[in-house]
Amino acid sequence: MSQKELSAAPTEQAADKTAIDALVANAQQALAEFENLDQRTVDIIVETAARKAREAHAVLAAEAVTETKRGNFEDKTVKNIFASEVIAQDLEGQKTVGVISRDEFSGIVEVAEPVGVVAGLTPVTNPTSTTIFKALICLKTRNPIIFAFHPFAQNCSAHAAKIVYEAALEAGAPKGCVQWITAPSMQATTELINHPGVAVILATGGNAMVKSAYSCGKPALGVGAGNCPAYIHESAVVKNAVNDVTISKSFDNGMICAAEQAVILDEAIADQALAEFQSLGCYLANAEEKAKLEELLFGARAGSEECKSAKLNAAIVGQKASKIAEMAGFSVPEDTPAILVPCSEVSYDEPLTREKLSPILAVLRAKNAAEGIDLSRQMVEQDGLGHSAAIHCRKWEVIDKFATEVNAVRVIENSPSAFGAIGGLYNAMVPSLTLGCGSYGHNSVSNNISAVNLLNIKRLARRNPVMMPFQVPNQIYLGSGYIRQLANLELGNKITVITNQRAANSGQLDVVMQLLYARSNKISVQVIDDAERHFRTQYLEKKVREIAGYAPQTVIAVGERSVINAAKFLRLFAACPELSVKEVCAGHIALPAHINSPQLICVPTITGGRASVAPSAAITDVNTGFARPVKSTAFLPQIVVMDTSLAPYSRKDTLRRGFQGVACAIEAYTSTQASEYTDSLALHGLENVYKALSQVVSAAEESQELADQREKVIEGAFLISTAQGNTAMGLAGSLTKTLAAAFGGSNQKYFPAVLPNVVRFLGGRPRKLVASPNYLRFQAPQQLAEICRRLGIEAREEDAGAALAQALENLVSTFGVPLKVQDFEISEADFLEQLPELAQRTFDRESYSGTPRKATMAEIENMLKACYYGEEFVS
Structure with a gap:
């Protein structure tokens, strides 16, 4: 035309x-x-x-x-x-x-x-x-x-x-x-x-x-330069490999950028491969002819000073092998598909190991696969980073190692490189004539460029709730005397009991052991009775070895929260010994969804109700000294036995732990992670506990009235624990844990001083809302109004927070417990000195919470002050 x-x-x-x-x-x-x-x-x-x-x-x-x-x-x-x-x-x-x-x-x-x-x-x-x-x-x-x-x-x-x-x-x-x-x-x-x-x-x-x-x-x-190696491993079908390389290198006189620039031959098959190349018409150049080709293509003999500045002679690009030979000063048959040139190394001092865009193919020998892969890596890194590399091999481990170590975004397996790289013919790569090389080759894309790269994709995203299944143990026994079920459950004949001295000294462990030995089948029991209250990874690593040697079929945790948490971790490592204790405890490893063997049975006593039903476990952080939660359904026990007779709380303990249940119920009900299931449990448990507490106040020590109301408190608190185990700790929990870690004692004792002000905070206008896909709008004031209605507290919706806070203060004022943090013999100077850190620790804990109103650092500091001095928090 x-x-x-x-x-x-x-x-x-x-x-x-x-x-x-x-x-x-x-x-x-x-x-x-x-x-x-x-x-x-x-x-x-x-x-x-x-x-x-x-x-x-x-x-x-x-x-x-x-x-x-x-x-x-x-x-x-x-x-x-x-x-x-x-x-x-x-x-x-x-x-x-x-x-x-x-x-x-x-x-x-x-x-x-x-x-x-x-x-x-x-x-x-x-x-x-x-x-x-x-x-x-x-x-x-x-x-x-x-x-x-x-x-x-x-x-x-x-x-x-x-x-x-x-x-x-x-x-x-x-x-x-x-x-x-x-x-x-x-x-x-x-x-x-x-x-x-x-x-x-x-x-x-x-x-x-x-x-x-x-x-x-x-x-x-854009695309990058290619300097494609073809490594023929000793396991390759040599005839096939040589055929592929010859087809690829001679195609359009070697001008495709993905064509082979060097063939690397394992020593064991090198002579066979060269003979096969020659049988297909390829010409093997001698030393003199090699020198002539170097002069023609790059104007530099191998090893000369000129190699440093050598550039490819554009006149030879895309020319026939016979013409290039003629230009160099020797002759080869007219139909020669490619000229093979033996080279000693991959480097600029061997210019023919560079990209040549012609049917000139460097030949290198490798002693073994390691050297073959290394030479291939050198080829790509010399002039063709990110482009393409080919391997002919029948050993998957060698192919995988080649793909891992050679920085080419297209690794062509047992195929002609020129055709394999452009896709659609020998493999499922995207067909393309523009081949990106990724950041290796200073390109913006690392794929074969096609239509998908020329589109702006707009994404319309539907609001999705976070799918949070209601997770509880398979069986829950709740009530007085239910510990007897241990005599009937399928436990196997090797049982590990994890407990601590507190449970042992109180007689709770004895009850469990008597039931185990009363079973009809003969059993063996391993007892680990030194579960630490603030255990760390060192403790777990030591106990993992003990339990692994015993290989139990059932693990039974008898005791408070720390015992149950320790048992959860130890059961996990007994089932999955390959897991690293440190990495699991740091939350760095995905855990199995469920563990069936050994089964875990939790028998909470003084505390531990929430821990027993929660799909999580906590361990003390070595750096901060604070409990770090690790969430996974792998921590759910198969069975929980909550026997109220194993928790003979005094009147004071019942009041304190019951009030903690009230706090947990309010936080579970108002949580951004709440559901219909958790709402029902939280509200029903709250009604039972709140009403029972007013009766406990007037009950005499060791009276039947106290025993009856204590059972209601424990049962209600357990319902609340199930709700909170499927939601999250709130601001009150964050504050009490921070205070307990800083000034000692259990976190339960701080709830009377903290909860009323947290309720006032929830009932006020939020300065900062919480982003949560399951939480459609801020509704804490309405929820507090519903709580007031359930508890018989008269309040308008806009005043519900203040009314509920006042009712809570009225209730705890009858307990005979400190109502402000200052009353726990914490000096004002010490408190104020630690206040910024206390606020920071609480804020950090809040990142895990479900509090619907985001507390700023300033608000947390003001709340801590109000709780310390016994003042009302002003929202």
């Missing part, structure tokens, strides 16, 4: 700024019109354009060879067929217009939009095929493209673009959707890629051009 014919194209412009402005204006108009096309119309446009390009594949191949004087006709026809037919097949069915996906589970709807006007830069090595490819993926994504062709391939590239453009117009594409600079120059290309109306640069070509594209300050999809 003549230049005169090409000048009839719709974009005949002089290559100056005015012309570029006009091209971009046309493209912007096309972009606007593209918005009106639906997916079906776009697909017809692509199908029509691809078919017309496919029909012209031979004509375009001949023009490319004639104009560029590189490559060969037969292989360029294959490239054109790939760029039209294979690319179109890959694009078929892809959604690129409007809503392209709708995930009902995640609630994500994806909407595709064009990126905008694309500047397409094309190389001299694959001119027509790259033009067809880029035009098709732009049409598929409704992006107008303006081409800047390589000046040595202007006419054939323009013809390819014209064929695609005219076919697209016939099928309904807008005018100006495919354009090109008719008078190529560096100035014109620079104007194009820097034009503010150009959104994206799609660059395929030399390093300088790609680097220039990346420096324009806009998204650029």
Whole structure:
């Protein structure tokens, strides 16, 4: 096709700024019109354009060879067929217009939009095929493209673009959707890629051009240089491997950037492989011929000073092997597919181990797989970081090691590298003629570039609640005398009992042991009776060894919260000995969803009700000294036996622990993680405990009345514990734990001084709300009003917080316990000195809480002061 014919194209412009402005204006108009096309119309446009390009594949191949004087006709026809037919097949069915996906589970709807006007830069090595490819993926994504062709391939590239453009117009594409600079120059290309109306640069070509594209300050999809090794391992089918390398290296006279630049042969099969190469017509150069090739290709002999500044001779790119030999000063048969050149190492001192874009193939020998992989790594790192690498091998461990150690984003297994890298023929890689190299090759993408890279994906995200299942043990026994169930449960014949001296001295352990030994089957019992109150990883590591040697079928925890937490961890490590104690306790490892063996049975005594039913366990942090929770359903026991007779609290203990239950109920009910299940448990438990506490106040020590009301308190508190185990600790819990850690004692004793002010805080107007997908709106005042209604406290909704706080203060005033933190013999000076740290610790704990009103640092400090001095917190 003549230049005169090409000048009839719709974009005949002089290559100056005015012309570029006009091209971009046309493209912007096309972009606007593209918005009106639906997916079906776009697909017809692509199908029509691809078919017309496919029909012209031979004509375009001949023009490319004639104009560029590189490559060969037969292989360029294959490239054109790939760029039209294979690319179109890959694009078929892809959604690129409007809503392209709708995930009902995640609630994500994806909407595709064009990126905008694309500047397409094309190389001299694959001119027509790259033009067809880029035009098709732009049409598929409704992006107008303006081409800047390589000046040595202007006419054939323009013809390819014209064929695609005219076919697209016939099928309904807008005018100006495919354009090109008719008078190529560096100035014109620079104007194009820097034009503010150009959104994206799609660059395929030399390093300088790609680097220039990346420096324009806009998204650029470029490629990196290739220096692909092909490692043939001794386990490979040598005939197959040699055949693949020969096909790949000789294809279009070696101009595909993913073609092999060196073949690395294991010593055990090297001679066999070389003989096989020669049987396919490849020529093995001698030392003299090697030197001549070095001079021709790089102007530098191996080991010479010139190697440092050597550059590839462009005149040999894409030439036949026989012609290159002739240019170098020796001869090979006319039909020689490739010239093999033995080299001693991979380095710039061996210039033929660099990218050559011709049918010249370096040959290296490796003593073993380790050296073969290392030589491959060196090849890629020398000139082709991130591009491609090939391995021929039948051992998966070697292939995996190769893929891990060689920094190429395309690792081609048992295939011709040139065809394997471009995808769609030998493997499932995305078919493409623009191959990204990732950050290794200073590219923005590490995949084979295609339509997906030319789309802006808008995502519509549905609000999703966090899926929080209601998690409880399989069996819960709650009531006086229920400990007898231990005599009937399936426990196996090897049992580990974990407890502490407090449970042992109180007689609670004796009750459990008597029931175990009364069983009909013969059992063996291991007793670990030194569970520490604030145990750390060192304790667990020691006890893990003890329990592992015993291998129990059942673990029974008898005691308070710390005992139950220790048992949860020890049961986990007994079931999963491969887990690291330190990493599990730090929360760094995903744990199994459930553990069936050994089974865990929790028998909480003085405390531990919440710990026994919660899908979590706590351990003391070595650095802070505070308890760190680790959440997982793996910590849920199979069975919990809450026997109220094992907790013979005094009247004072009953009041204190009952009031803690009141606090936990309020926090569970108002939690951002609450559900219908937890609300029911929290409210019912709260009613029972609150009413029972008023009776406990007047009950005499060791009276039946106290025993009856104590049982109601314990049972109600256990319901509350189940609710809180499925929600989260709140601000009151955070404050009491912080105070207990700083000034000693259990956290229960601080609740009377803290809870009323926390309720006032919840009932006030929030200064800062909490972000939680399950919490639709701030409703704490309404919830506090509901609590007042349940407890018989008269209050309007707007005053519910104050009314409930006052009722709580009235209740605890009858307990005979300190009502302010100052009364726990904590000096004012000591308190004020620690106040900033106390506030910080509480704030840190609050990150795990479900408090619906976010407490600021200033609010926490003010609340701590109010609780210390016994004053009302002002919200």
